[in-house]
Amino acid sequence: MPEKFLPDGGSLDKAKAGLVHVLTAFGSIIGLLACAAAVQGEWTTVQVLILLAVAIDSADGTLARKLKVKQTIPRIDGALMDNLVDFINYCFLPAFILLFSNLLPVQARLAAASLLLLSSCYQFSQTDAKTRDCYFRGFPSYWNVLVVYLFLLETSAAVNLAAIIAFAILVFIPIYYVYPSRTPTLRSLTLGLSAAWLLLILSAVLLQPAYAEASRLAALFSLLFIVYYLALSLFLSAKRYGFI
Numbered sequence: 001m002p003e004k005f006l007p008d009g010g011s012l013d014k015a016k017a018g019l020v021h022v023l024t025a026f027g028s029i030i031g032l033l034a035c036a037a038a039v040q041g042e043w044t045t046v047q048v049l050i051l052l053a054v055a056i057d058s059a060d061g062t063l064a065r066k067l068k069v070k071q072t073i074p075r076i077d078g079a080l081m082d083n084l085v086d087f088i089n090y091c092f093l094p095a096f097i098l099l100f101s102n103l104l105p106v107q108a109r110l111a112a113a114s115l116l117l118l119s120s121c122y123q124f125s126q127t128d129a130k131t132r133d134c135y136f137r138g139f140p141s142y143w144n145v146l147v148v149y150l151f152l153l154e155t156s157a158a159v160n161l162a163a164i165i166a167f168a169i170l171v172f173i174p175i176y177y178v179y180p181s182r183t184p185t186l187r188s189l190t191l192g193l194s195a196a197w198l199l200l201i202l203s204a205v206l207l208q209p210a211y212a213e214a215s216r217l218a219a220l221f222s223l224l225f226i227v228y229y230l231a232l233s234l235f236l237s238a239k240r241y242g243f244i
Contacts, residue, residue: 017072031088091120094143134182139170152219197225
């Protein structure tokens with residue numbers, strides 16, 4: 001190919017950076033598709049789309065830092081775009097699901113979904129929601145993950161409601177939660193376990209309802225990562241506050 005038709009290094013870098021932004025923005029379409037599936041009661045599809053959105057969210061930030069997207073395309077605020085898409089998939093979508101599913105008592109659905117959204121608005125608007133040393137301050141609105149577990153574990157509507165209230169309260173408690181792709185402590189281990197967790201929970205979703213027992217076993221086993229994540233977050237929070 002003649003040299004004049006080849007993109008220069010700067011153009012190629014911008015193209016790569018632009019594709020990272022497209023990947024991030026595509027998460028909003030996944031959220032829209034999940035809402036449409038929820039209206040139709042296609043709950044397995046909803047859960048698969050939730051996990052796909054989680055996978056994209058786990059990868060796009062790392063790609064953006066590696067490709068120096070912020071410096072390459074400074075006119076686009078990738079962090080703001082990421083927050084917008086995250087609010088759709090981590091907060092609005094789970095609230096929407098609570099309204100259309102049987103996870104909660106009928107009389108409590110709107111109130112619980114509203115509580116979820118209001119607490120998440122507070123979480124996302126904090127200036128230190130993501131700290132400079134790479135932690136989440138307060139429960140980091142993993143509502144989509146919670147909803148998937150409520151489906152998989154088939155807990156009662158009363159237990160589900162209690163879980164929603166408990167996590168909404170945790171938004172306001174200044175515990176520092178691990179930012180899996182950025183918190184330095186045990187980052188390689190956390191990323192490896194995160195990938196294993198995603199595969200396990202996706203397996204649990206795909207196995208239902210035909211293989212209910214295997215699905216439930218995979219879901220329960222995947223909770224080991226949640227225990228690890230919470231234990232590490234609590235340990236680092238206690239260390240940060242000088243308790244240990």
